[in-house]
Amino acid sequence: MTGLDIEKDQIIEMACLITDSDLNILAEGPNLIINQPDELLDGMSEWCKEHHGKSGLTKAVKESTISLQQAEYEFLSFVRQQTPPGLCPLAGNSVHADKKFLDKYMPQFMRHVHYRIIDVSTIKELCRRWYPEEFEFAPKKVASHRALDDIRESIKELHSTEIASSRGKQTKRKEN
Numbered sequence: 001m002t003g004l005d006i007e008k009d010q011i012i013e014m015a016c017l018i019t020d021s022d023l024n025i026l027a028e029g030p031n032l033i034i035n036q037p038d039e040l041l042d043g044m045s046e047w048c049k050e051h052h053g054k055s056g057l058t059k060a061v062k063e064s065t066i067s068l069q070q071a072e073y074e075f076l077s078f079v080r081q082q083t084p085p086g087l088c089p090l091a092g093n094s095v096h097a098d099k100k101f102l103d104k105y106m107p108q109f110m111r112h113v114h115y116r117i118i119d120v121s122t123i124k125e126l127c128r129r130w131y132p133e134e135f136e137f138a139p140k141k142v143a144s145h146r147a148l149d150d151i152r153e154s155i156k157e158l159h160s161t162e163i164a165s166s167r168g169k170q171t172k173r174k175e176n
């Protein structure tokens with residue numbers, strides 16, 4: 001996204017992975033760069049300019065010919081092939097921010113997915129507090145801030161929190 005303000009910012013990149021409940025990747029969806037006007041890119045925050053510039057995303061947005069409507073169509077087509085209506089939750093780190101943009105700019109896509117979200121950031125923070133010893137071994141974020149990389153990183157983080165919480169529960173049971 002070009003920022004976090006849904007009134008002025010826009011979606012610039014989207015990717016999608018479908019997993020099963022054990023976090024095994026079942027399907028890899030589109031990984032799209034969405035064209036946006038130069039004025040919007042010029043108005044990004046310094047953080048966005050720096051990170052999206054360094055990753056090559058800003059240049060890719062300028063070169064892209066994919067519209068927001070086309071991206072929604074491609075994503076909706078993909079998730080319809082892979083998931084039944086209303087059952088697939090949106091998941092990722094701080095995914096509530098993504099959900100706000102998708103609700104506004106891709107309502108048809110959002111009508112297909114489940115209304116609940118799986119926020120990996122929240123789960124990670126809970127594990128950090130409840131099982132700090134086990135959480136020390138969690139993978140460190142690479143933080144490329146590219147859509148597909150972020151999704152893969154979120155899956156790894158969620159998997160590590162599952163392991164940390166499992167070990168933490170076993171330790172707490174032994175203590176009781």
